[in-house]
Amino acid sequence: MNISKIRTFSIVAHIDHGKSTLADRMLELTHTISKREMKNQILDSMDIERERGITIKLNNARMLYTAKDGNEYILNLIDTPGHVDFSYEVSRSLSACEGVLLVVDASQGIEAQTLANAYHAIDLGLTIIPVINKIDLPSANIEMVKEELFEVFGIDPDDCIPVSAKDGIGIEDLLESIIKNIPAPQDNKLPLQALIFDSYFDDYRGVIAQVRVKEGEIIRGMNIRTMHSGCNYEVLELGVKTPAMIPQERLGPGEVGYVIANIKDIKNAHAGETITSVENPAKEPLAGYKPIKPMVFCGLYPINSTDYENLRDALEKMKLSDAALTYEPETSNALGFGFRCGFLGLLHMEIIQERLEREFDLNLIATTPSVIIEILQTNGEILYIDNPAKLPDPGRIDSYNEPTVEGFIITPIDYTGGIMTLCQNRRGVFKSMEYLDPKRVKLIYELPLMEIVTDFFNKLKSCSQGYASLDYEFIGYKESDLVKMDILLNGEPVDALSIMVHREKSYERGRLFAEKLKELIPRHQFPIPVQAAIGSKIIARETIKAMRKDVTAKCYGGDVTRKRKLLEKQKEGKKRMKSVGSVDVPQEAFLAMLKIED
Amino acid sequence: MQSIYIHIPFCIKKCAYCSFNSLTDLTLIDKYIISLCNEIKNQSSSYKNELIKTIYIGGGTPTLLSPLHISAIITQLNKYFNISKDLEFSIEANPESINQNNMIEYRNLGINRISIGIQSFNDSELKYLGRIHTAKKAREALDAASNVFENINLDLIISIPKQTKNDVRKNITEALSFSPKHISCYELTYEQGTQLYNDALRFEDNGELYLFAQEKLISSGFNQYEISNYSKNGFECLHNLTYWSDESYLGLGLSAHSYNKTKSLRSANTDIMKDYLNENYIGFREPACEIDKFIMGLRKINGIPEKSISKDYKQTIESLIKKDLLCKKNDRIAYTKKGLLLSNQVLLELMNK
Numbered sequence: 001m002n003i004s005k006i007r008t009f010s011i012v013a014h015i016d017h018g019k020s021t022l023a024d025r026m027l028e029l030t031h032t033i034s035k036r037e038m039k040n041q042i043l044d045s046m047d048i049e050r051e052r053g054i055t056i057k058l059n060n061a062r063m064l065y066t067a068k069d070g071n072e073y074i075l076n077l078i079d080t081p082g083h084v085d086f087s088y089e090v091s092r093s094l095s096a097c098e099g100v101l102l103v104v105d106a107s108q109g110i111e112a113q114t115l116a117n118a119y120h121a122i123d124l125g126l127t128i129i130p131v132i133n134k135i136d137l138p139s140a141n142i143e144m145v146k147e148e149l150f151e152v153f154g155i156d157p158d159d160c161i162p163v164s165a166k167d168g169i170g171i172e173d174l175l176e177s178i179i180k181n182i183p184a185p186q187d188n189k190l191p192l193q194a195l196i197f198d199s200y201f202d203d204y205r206g207v208i209a210q211v212r213v214k215e216g217e218i219i220r221g222m223n224i225r226t227m228h229s230g231c232n233y234e235v236l237e238l239g240v241k242t243p244a245m246i247p248q249e250r251l252g253p254g255e256v257g258y259v260i261a262n263i264k265d266i267k268n269a270h271a272g273e274t275i276t277s278v279e280n281p282a283k284e285p286l287a288g289y290k291p292i293k294p295m296v297f298c299g300l301y302p303i304n305s306t307d308y309e310n311l312r313d314a315l316e317k318m319k320l321s322d323a324a325l326t327y328e329p330e331t332s333n334a335l336g337f338g339f340r341c342g343f344l345g346l347l348h349m350e351i352i353q354e355r356l357e358r359e360f361d362l363n364l365i366a367t368t369p370s371v372i373i374e375i376l377q378t379n380g381e382i383l384y385i386d387n388p389a390k391l392p393d394p395g396r397i398d399s400y401n402e403p404t405v406e407g408f409i410i411t412p413i414d415y416t417g418g419i420m421t422l423c424q425n426r427r428g429v430f431k432s433m434e435y436l437d438p439k440r441v442k443l444i445y446e447l448p449l450m451e452i453v454t455d456f457f458n459k460l461k462s463c464s465q466g467y468a469s470l471d472y473e474f475i476g477y478k479e480s481d482l483v484k485m486d487i488l489l490n491g492e493p494v495d496a497l498s499i500m501v502h503r504e505k506s507y508e509r510g511r512l513f514a515e516k517l518k519e520l521i522p523r524h525q526f527p528i529p530v531q532a533a534i535g536s537k538i539i540a541r542e543t544i545k546a547m548r549k550d551v552t553a554k555c556y557g558g559d560v561t562r563k564r565k566l567l568e569k570q571k572e573g574k575k576r577m578k579s580v581g582s583v584d585v586p587q588e589a590f591l592a593m594l595k596i597e598d
Numbered sequence: 599m600q601s602i603y604i605h606i607p608f609c610i611k612k613c614a615y616c617s618f619n620s621l622t623d624l625t626l627i628d629k630y631i632i633s634l635c636n637e638i639k640n641q642s643s644s645y646k647n648e649l650i651k652t653i654y655i656g657g658g659t660p661t662l663l664s665p666l667h668i669s670a671i672i673t674q675l676n677k678y679f680n681i682s683k684d685l686e687f688s689i690e691a692n693p694e695s696i697n698q699n700n701m702i703e704y705r706n707l708g709i710n711r712i713s714i715g716i717q718s719f720n721d722s723e724l725k726y727l728g729r730i731h732t733a734k735k736a737r738e739a740l741d742a743a744s745n746v747f748e749n750i751n752l753d754l755i756i757s758i759p760k761q762t763k764n765d766v767r768k769n770i771t772e773a774l775s776f777s778p779k780h781i782s783c784y785e786l787t788y789e790q791g792t793q794l795y796n797d798a799l800r801f802e803d804n805g806e807l808y809l810f811a812q813e814k815l816i817s818s819g820f821n822q823y824e825i826s827n828y829s830k831n832g833f834e835c836l837h838n839l840t841y842w843s844d845e846s847y848l849g850l851g852l853s854a855h856s857y858n859k860t861k862s863l864r865s866a867n868t869d870i871m872k873d874y875l876n877e878n879y880i881g882f883r884e885p886a887c888e889i890d891k892f893i894m895g896l897r898k899i900n901g902i903p904e905k906s907i908s909k910d911y912k913q914t915i916e917s918l919i920k921k922d923l924l925c926k927k928n929d930r931i932a933y934t935k936k937g938l939l940l941s942n943q944v945l946l947e948l949m950n951k
């Protein structure tokens with residue numbers, strides 16, 4: 001293998017800017033996949049990915065391309081997930097590359113994730129190839145985007161490659177530019193260092209690690225070690241992906257492929273790990289490794305308590321292929337037995353929940369998302385809690401610190417006012433605002449992560465008609481005057497509805513929360529008081545009025561079957577609710593906090 | 599088995615709220631009558647020793663049929679069934695399809711009770727419901743019917759969007775002015791598959807109009823003997839009482855339902871007209887459910903005999919009595935005032951026993 005003929009790159013793009021379609025066109029043009037085999041957006045393999053138009057699990061594809069200079073090149077395309085929850089994964093896959101295609105929609109311009117990921121790439125010293133996509137659209141404004149790229153990144157407008165992935169325009173120019181501009185990998189003749197940029201679990205073959213060989217080579221049958229987790233394995237199979245798996249004997253420096261080595265636990269081979277050889281180990285692992293830490297937590301409970309074991313099995317299975325998911329058993333007075341689960345972010349949480357329900361046929365209740373709160377106790381000890389229910393006795397709490405992020409938002413200027421109000425309501429501290437171009441600004445706010453995970457993203461979208469984009473980065477714990485707010489239904493506290501909230505916001509949130517619950521919980525035969533309380537003090541109160549009428553004052557003649565079926569339907573509806581004391585609470589009420597209007 | 603129901607599934611136009619099986623292709627009527635007469639003959643062999651005490655021709659709009667058609671049906675029934683001399687024989691009618699002449703012919707054929715779908719005496723309400731008659735036509739029909747029949751029922755619908763107590767009062771007062779022996783007062787329900795199902799205006803109250811109508815009718819000398827049915831003493835609809843009293847009945851015609859108490863079997867004819875015309879009558883059969891007794895029986899204000907209830911329900915019934923939803927009177931279990939308004943909730947608890 002001639003190392004000078006290898007080019008390895010990722011695509012950095014905002015959701016909807018056409019990353020997957022562009023990848024498809026390249027696979028097609030290089031005959032990696034024939035048109036006949038082409039299923040649209042081949043790299044997004046999960047149903048959820050295709051439905052939501054996002055990439056969750058990374059993939060990679062090796063393409064062979066004969067360039068205009070007559071030489072055949074190996075092009076390795078490494079996919080990246082397109083969501084802020086997965087920014088660590090993005091940084092790992094970028095580390096596996098020499099260059100990136102920075103794809104920007106010709107009518108939308110740069111968005112927050114593009115910006116964040118492009119900066120990652122620049123920090124890693126990668127070559128940037130600016131690609132302006134969707135030039136076929138009538139609303140395309142190539143000049144504007146070129147200007148923006150120049151303003152933001154100092155990119156020479158002449159270097160931009162206009163393409164239409166949909167219509168296949170400009171793809172060949174792009175491939176030529178990749179060959180011309182992205183440097184070939186280097187072989188420093190050092191001991192083996194291979195970066196795992198993603199891994200997933202296969203029921204039959206264990207962990208399949210996707211790797212980029214940085215130094216040395218991996219050979220079938222050799223003994224390898226994962227340097228951070230310190231485990232040894234024998235390589236059973238390795239190869240390249242096209243994206244089908246094609247076994248090979250070895251992967252040399254600069255090559256990208258997969259490794260199967262009877263790895264049972266994905267924790268030992270997750271993104272960022274370095275593989276080296278047992279006999280001739282590298283001095284140190286590759287830089288940039290971070291242990292995965294979940295940021296967002298929620299309780300997951302089966303609606304039907306007999307499903308508890310099934311939920312445990314499902315989580316165990318899911319965990320095999322998702323190193324970022326954590327779970328531990330927890331008990332709630334209201335919901336019974338369930339699990340407190342940890343996720344990278346809200347999207348990750350939603351996806352896991354959806355997959356649990358879909359792939360394992362479970363009916364789940366999720367509680368309000370929470371973050372890890374740092375509690376300074378009066379005895380000087382520090383305690384971290386991921387669930388308001390685990391709060392120590394108030395007398396032992398000295399102060400709270402909560403995780404804080406720096407969020408940057410890109411928005412058309414028209415929505416700036418609304419977004420600033422939103423950030424204000426969410427306890428944001430304004431840092432800066434600058435123009436990207438005459439029509440769009442970049443806002444920087446310091447925000448409590450707790451505020452971000454309680455539906456900030458959707459609110460941002462709705463106050464900007466979907467145009468604003470958000471990215472954020474954890475910057476540390478900050479002191480905060482938090483209180484625990486409890487909800488009482490029919491006089492009984494419902495632990496699963498307790499949340500942490502800032503003292504100054506507590507009255508307002510309490511009122512809105514109670515109002516929302518009143519709306520979501522159906523009427524019962526008796527009136528139900530809904531109260532929000534801090535300690536023993538009631539701060540808000542609503543009453544769900546008693547249902548006074550549910551009668552069918554109509555005649556079905558001799559057709560009792562129809563009436564029975566209607567009743568059965570009504571009964572099914574009740575089954576989807578959780579009985580908390582004497583109150584039937586629907587699934588969505590446990591997420592009522594996310595549905596209140598700021 | 600003492601009751602026969604005959605379904606006539608034809609209407610000039612389907613009403614906006616109607617979820618019953620009816621068609622507007624009137625050219626099928628002749629064929630339908632032939633198929634129906636054949637069904638009457640087929641079914642009769644199983645009921646040789648039964649004395650029929652009630653017959654009910656419902657729809658649809660049975661009065662769309664010419665008296666000749668009705669006559670054919672009745673002749674066939676008389677030929678194959680053993681029919682009591684004290685027969686209660688009802689026919690359903692809509693105001694636009696009756697007049698003195700055809701009613702006299704019905705009466706001469708032995709029909710002694712007419713049930714008229716008045717629904718409202720307010721033109722804008724009638725329009726919302728998708729009725730094709732006007733208030734004026736309703737009055738004329740009632741006047742004509744009064745000259746022919748002693749035993750008249752009229753249907754009213756309440757809880758129409760925007761309807762006030764005063765609107766209901768006017769409808770009831772006007773209904774009473776025709777001195778009917780029986781009034782069925784239904785609430786508008788929004789059922790899947792009907793034109794109104796997606797209507798955003800849906801009326802929802804806490805039962806104020808229902809209670810208002812109830813009070814008004816009772817104070818005018820009517821007995822409430824079922825959730826939606828009121829009558830003068832001695833004029834309860836015997837036919838409908840068989841449904842609610844867990845007695846057997848035989849349904850004939852498209853999508854008609856039957857209940858065989860001895861075999862504990864419920865069945866229904868096909869609801870596909872083409873099949874029915876080809877004399878493929880059978881729709882489905884299913885074993886009767888225990889809950890049916892409650893669904894139907896509790897509709898009666900005097901409820902169901904306690905001794906007919908299986909022990910499995912005892913505990914639930916006790917708890918429902920404690921909640922003031924059911925009560926015990928004269929060895930019968932019945933809804934309380936509160937329970938009547940929450941009857942679906944009561945049934946759900948009984949289903950979950």
